[in-house]
Amino acid sequence: MIDETHDATRRSWVASAQGSDFPIQNLPLGVFSPTGGPPRGGVAIGDQILDLAQAAASGLLSGEALAAAQAASGATLNPLLALGAAPRRALRRRLFELLSDGAQDQARVAAWLHPAADCTLHLPCAIGDYTDFYAGIHHALNVGRQFRPDNPLLPNYKHVPIGYHGRASSVRVSGAPVRRPNGQQKAPDVEAPVFGPARRLDLELELGVWIGPGNVLGEPVPIGEAEAHIAGLCLLNDWSARDLQAWEYQPLGPFLAKNFMTTVSPWIITAEALAPFRTAQAKRPEGDPTPLPYLMDEADQATGAYALQLGVLIRTPAMRQAGIAAHRLGQGPATNLYWTMAQLVTHHTVGGCDLRPGDLLGSGTISTPDDSGLGSLLELTRGGKEPITLPNGETRTFLEDGDELILAGRAVAEGFVSIGFGPCTGVVAPAPQA
Structure with missing residues (x-):
């Protein structure tokens, strides 16, 4: 409105x-x-x-x-x-x-x-539950190509919003230190796993959705009513330990690789403030399946996306000491999501699950189809095979202790005043002694 x-x-x-x-x-x-x-x-x-x-x-x-x-x-x-x-x-x-x-x-x-x-x-809310989705189509393709070059997307991706239940207890507000997790890792060329600090620590550029009124257990939210349950958005960094994830995620999905920390920006950018920045959901490529009826609403397709520019910046300890500004790793639009926020809300509740005020949803990593706005180092460095070079000559494949990550977001539309999200930051701290 x-x-x-x-x-x-x-x-x-x-x-x-x-x-x-x-x-x-x-x-x-x-x-x-x-x-x-x-x-x-x-x-x-x-x-x-x-x-x-x-x-x-x-x-x-x-x-x-x-x-x-x-x-x-x-x-x-x-x-x-x-x-x-x-x-x-x-x-x-x-x-x-x-x-x-x-x-x-x-x-x-x-x-x-x-x-x-x-x-x-x-934190703006006491978070009862946190769910992370996987709605960034280009992130899913980029990561999938590293493991399945000929068939990067699994068969269900374009039919159903993929997600997993995260850990609400470890969500922290911007600025909180990010402790590198310990866990099991197993390299492909060794017979048994080892235990120790994660060596492939990564970021994930996401949007967070703050839930408003919510629904009663057993009563799904229809797609045409889902917007009424979205109070607003924030920036969200779902920190990820890729080496822990590679060993543990089959067959049940993310666990210790994700539950150690999630950072959100402190301000809820309300649905009302974002009204001028609503835009049409990107049309699906020719041949992609039409969403099942419970996920399909013409009004949502017409205005269910957001005209937001999202970015990722890094600043290492050496850069801070030398007074070098944070280096932008990439920037891209939030329209690179395969599913709308309303579709995520509806799918979350379609089986009867109740969402409650202050619950948090993550969109999944938002990336561009090219290298200009990749939302994770896993993509940017091709799984660690192609290090990036920073302005002071340092290189990175994954995050090192002392590195500061900054997510930025801004809503832009012709004829309206641009609004921002404020920073979403975290500095990597060493792993605790095991």
């Missing part, structure tokens, strides 16, 4: 909002702690965070906007996400009004703002 909150001519009296990831047209939701204070819900505006607990107590909000602010005043946003889109939209419209140039009560609202640099950011 496009409304006045997407007006490209509107500016905020918060000067830092203009040109930032968080202009007044964004207003993402998160959880923060001001200096010396407990966690509470907030909204990013420029380099400031608006305190929703203070907003709720101010008397300047009413009706659904007040209900939304009250639901977001605690240490998690689960109560707010449970309310659905209408209160969230009402809060957005009221904050847009209060933060716009020329707004009344500017002095009162300014007292709700905290410099983001002085705050600690937390």
Whole structure:
């Protein structure tokens, strides 16, 4: 729904909002702690965070906007996400009004703002369940060609959204250190596995989907209603230990190779903020199967994708010490997904599984068909066979201790103000002693 909150001519009296990831047209939701204070819900505006607990107590909000602010005043946003889109939209419209140039009560609202640099950011929700999908068609093809050059995709890929249940307990917010995992590895040329730190540590560039109201156990979400259960998106790095994965994943799939850490960006970029950046789902190539009826909706095909530019950057310890900026490994569009987010939600629930407010879905690694925007080092280095060279002459096949990975995302559409996701970062720490 496009409304006045997407007006490209509107500016905020918060000067830092203009040109930032968080202009007044964004207003993402998160959880923060001001200096010396407990966690509470907030909204990013420029380099400031608006305190929703203070907003709720101010008397300047009413009706659904007040209900939304009250639901977001605690240490998690689960109560707010449970309310659905209408209160969230009402809060957005009221904050847009209060933060716009020329707004009344500017002095009162300014007292709700905290410099983001002085705050600690937390996971926005208590995540009950986390599911990771495999919807990036080019990633699936690129990886599949390394193992099955003549038949990279398994027969089910184009018929059913592939996914696995991840580990919610190890999801962390951007900036948390990434401890290299220990585990079993078996090289093809040895008879028995060995135990030790993963040597082929990798990233995965994904989008995260935050679930809103959810559904009752046994009652699937129809494809035409799935959008109502998507509260917003974030960036997601599903760190992967490729050597552990190669040994353990058959026959039941990922386990220790994935469960040690998943990093998400701290802000929920709401479905309302993303409305101008909806675009048509890429048409399937000639000869590909049409999705089964429960996964097919014409409206979803017309607007179910997102016009987002996603990127991956790396900065090694030596680069940091020398003051060298992070090096971009690649950049590409989020439209390189074979399935829409609504299709993922519907398929997740079609057997009766219940999704709950604050649950998290991963899209799967998003890559380009060429080398310009590959979402993993596994693809970029051809399984470690072709090292990449960094600006200072260092080379990498997989991640080394001290390396910093940065995911970036920005929504761009003609006629609208571009909005960003904020950083999704992690620095690799050495494995614990076994």
